[in-house]
Amino acid sequence: MEVVVVKTDKELEDAFYVRQTVFVKEQNVPMEEEIDAYEKDSVHFVLYDGDKHPIGAGRYRTFDEYGKVERICILSTNRKGGAGKAIMSKIEEYALTSGAPALKLNAQTHAIPFYSKLGYEVVSEEFLDAGIPHKTMIKKL
Numbered sequence: 194m195e196v197v198v199v200k201t202d203k204e205l206e207d208a209f210y211v212r213q214t215v216f217v218k219e220q221n222v223p224m225e226e227e228i229d230a231y232e233k234d235s236v237h238f239v240l241y242d243g244d245k246h247p248i249g250a251g252r253y254r255t256f257d258e259y260g261k262v263e264r265i266c267i268l269s270t271n272r273k274g275g276a277g278k279a280i281m282s283k284i285e286e287y288a289l290t291s292g293a294p295a296l297k298l299n300a301q302t303h304a305i306p307f308y309s310k311l312g313y314e315v316v317s318e319e320f321l322d323a324g325i326p327h328k329t330m331i332k333k334l
Contacts, residue, residue, distance in 0.1 A: 194276060196249075196283035199237035207247035208239040215266035222323040227264075235263070236287065240280045242271065249280045253287060259331070260293030281311055288334060295333045302326040 199205050209228065216222040231254055240249030251265040262284055267276045288296055299322060300308050305315065308330050317329035 194240060194242060194248075194279050196238055196240045196280050198283075198287065199239055204239050205237055207241075208237045208250040208252075211239070211247050211250040211268060212264055212266055214268060216264070216323075219269065220323075220325065222325070226323050231263075238280055238283055238287075240267070240276055249276050251280050251284055253284050255291075255293070256297065259295050259297040260288040260291065260334075262288075262296050262298040265298070277307060278311065285332075285334070293334060295331055297329065297331050299327045300330050302328060305330070 197204060199208055212227060213224070216227045217224050232252075235252040235254040238251045238253070239247050242248045248271040249265075249267040252263050254261050254263070262281070265277065265280060265284075267280070285296065296313075298308065298313065300313070300315075302319060305328060309315075311332070313330035313332045315328045316331050319326050319328055321327070
């Protein structure tokens with residue numbers, strides 16, 4: 194597996210492919226909510242398997258005093274074996290080099306145990322985003 198910071202149109206297409214597969218097709222998030230106004234302001238990441246097929250994606254942007262981690266997703270057939278941890282590690286590494294003091298993310302409630310293992314702490318009550326229950330989590334760097 195290899196996580197890359199998106200630099201080419203093809204890599205961005207690969208990231209969008211994974212996001213659309215997971216969020217739009219699997220979770221029924223409307224396309225207009227998935228691809229939003231923050232795409233151009235974000236740094237995108239894509240995770241490739243050993244055969245260079247895209248299997249994961251995420252994005253990072255600055256929000257207030259935080260680095261904001263968003264759109265973390267892994268194709269359903271690849272959700273075991275460290276794929277999520279790999280993409281999160283790369284984003285955290287990027288955030289450290291850009292000087293973010295802490296990271297913030299809105300986790301789907303079923304994913305809270307995953308993020309907790311990576312050192313994130315819940316800091317909000319449950320809320321709905323695209324009809325899916327979430328909680329905000331923060332990790333100090």
